[in-house]
Amino acid sequence: MRVCFVTPSFVRSPNDYYARFVYEQAKSLREAQPDASVIVVAPHGPGLADRETIDGIEIRRVRYFWPARLQRLAYQHEGLFETLRYSRLALFQLPCLLIALMLALFRVARGASVIHAQWIPTAAIALVAGTLCGVPVVVSVRGADLNSSRTSRSGRWLTRAVINRVSYVVTVSDEFRHHLMELRCRKPVVTLYNGVDTAQFRPRDKHWCRCELGLPVATPIVLYVGGLIARKGVANLIEALTKGVETIPLDLYIAGEGPQRATLEALIPGGESRCRVHFLGAVPKDRVHLWMGAADVLVLPSHSEGRPNVVLEALASGTPVVASAVNGTTEVIRDGEDGLLFRPGDVADLRTCIARMLAEPELAATFAARGPQRVRNLGLSWTEHGRRLLAIYRDAMSR
Numbered sequence: 001m002r003v004c005f006v007t008p009s010f011v012r013s014p015n016d017y018y019a020r021f022v023y024e025q026a027k028s029l030r031e032a033q034p035d036a037s038v039i040v041v042a043p044h045g046p047g048l049a050d051r052e053t054i055d056g057i058e059i060r061r062v063r064y065f066w067p068a069r070l071q072r073l074a075y076q077h078e079g080l081f082e083t084l085r086y087s088r089l090a091l092f093q094l095p096c097l098l099i100a101l102m103l104a105l106f107r108v109a110r111g112a113s114v115i116h117a118q119w120i121p122t123a124a125i126a127l128v129a130g131t132l133c134g135v136p137v138v139v140s141v142r143g144a145d146l147n148s149s150r151t152s153r154s155g156r157w158l159t160r161a162v163i164n165r166v167s168y169v170v171t172v173s174d175e176f177r178h179h180l181m182e183l184r185c186r187k188p189v190v191t192l193y194n195g196v197d198t199a200q201f202r203p204r205d206k207h208w209c210r211c212e213l214g215l216p217v218a219t220p221i222v223l224y225v226g227g228l229i230a231r232k233g234v235a236n237l238i239e240a241l242t243k244g245v246e247t248i249p250l251d252l253y254i255a256g257e258g259p260q261r262a263t264l265e266a267l268i269p270g271g272e273s274r275c276r277v278h279f280l281g282a283v284p285k286d287r288v289h290l291w292m293g294a295a296d297v298l299v300l301p302s303h304s305e306g307r308p309n310v311v312l313e314a315l316a317s318g319t320p321v322v323a324s325a326v327n328g329t330t331e332v333i334r335d336g337e338d339g340l341l342f343r344p345g346d347v348a349d350l351r352t353c354i355a356r357m358l359a360e361p362e363l364a365a366t367f368a369a370r371g372p373q374r375v376r377n378l379g380l381s382w383t384e385h386g387r388r389l390l391a392i393y394r395d396a397m398s399r
Helices: 020-032 080-086 088-109 120-133 144-151 153-163 174-182 206-213 234-242 261-266 285-294 309-317 347-359 361-377 382-398
Strands: 002-006 037-043 051-054 057-062 114-118 137-141 168-171 189-191 221-225 250-255 275-281 297-300 321-324 340-342
Touching (some): 002 120, 020 057, 037 088, 080 144, 137 153, 206 285, 221 285, 234 347, 261 275, 309 361, 340 347, 347 361
Parallel strands (some): 037 057, 114 137, 168 189, 297 321
């Protein structure tokens, strides 16, 4: 089997955290069928080779604007859709990227078994290449690409046009699958959850993790991992902790980068504060598990999500979770059973949940113990993901 991935985001190295779920998906396919050939067509970026192989996955990185140093669409913020919000140059470059990806895909897709497109806009060009090469197209819908179908007529038109022409639609959450059915999708739509690398994300000794990171052993630690963009609700988290939880000192560590960093730093009150806020910047993939193991609670205050990998990783790590009750998050976290959920954007509710998690160690310990079992019960392994993905490809090829 020969599979061609086409995606606007992909890892830049084996330890990169950027769009890692696409890399893990490609790797899971090779683990499910070792003789499978996987080629990834992705955008070029600063300092990246045009061609390389990572873990047996062949990567073709496409240059789409000249001079190359002005390429702005890939490897920025939280992906393509967020980048378009913050850069006019990126918006101008979008047609260039799509055309460049389509031409590169056409060259590698001849003789392929399946084309797997990540996100709706990429699937539109995959359909052109697939039609010319006689190859079925599967599309993964991950969340950000569905927002336009909810907010604009043109977005709904594009989504319907794509999902009714591909061979298969794969979503990361049941909520997205239901939405696509409401759009009258006539093609098979299946939910395929992202997996978790349980060899990396597993319960670890908190004291050891803190010593490895040079952190204070006794101070409560609240952790956020993700992009610094408005949709993630980090401003709500900073407000909740710097203006509310005053009974004990604590440290808030924010792991991630994004266009809102300066704005978020400006929210930190001057003078003495019992909550110390630390911006870590981008944390390498091989260090994230240490931060999970060191934290007393992982907080995800997003206003919208797909099926957030960071929550799955926290559960697998035995780190208690406080998260907003949005989209796919509620399919993983059952409020009061696997973690605590709060109303999106409600700072007071968020503050109450964090305070409760820190003040009730027995409750936190219960969530920590249930997390890894929850991951196992849901079958959230990349091994299982790869087996199911392979079955989807075979069904698509038989149609």
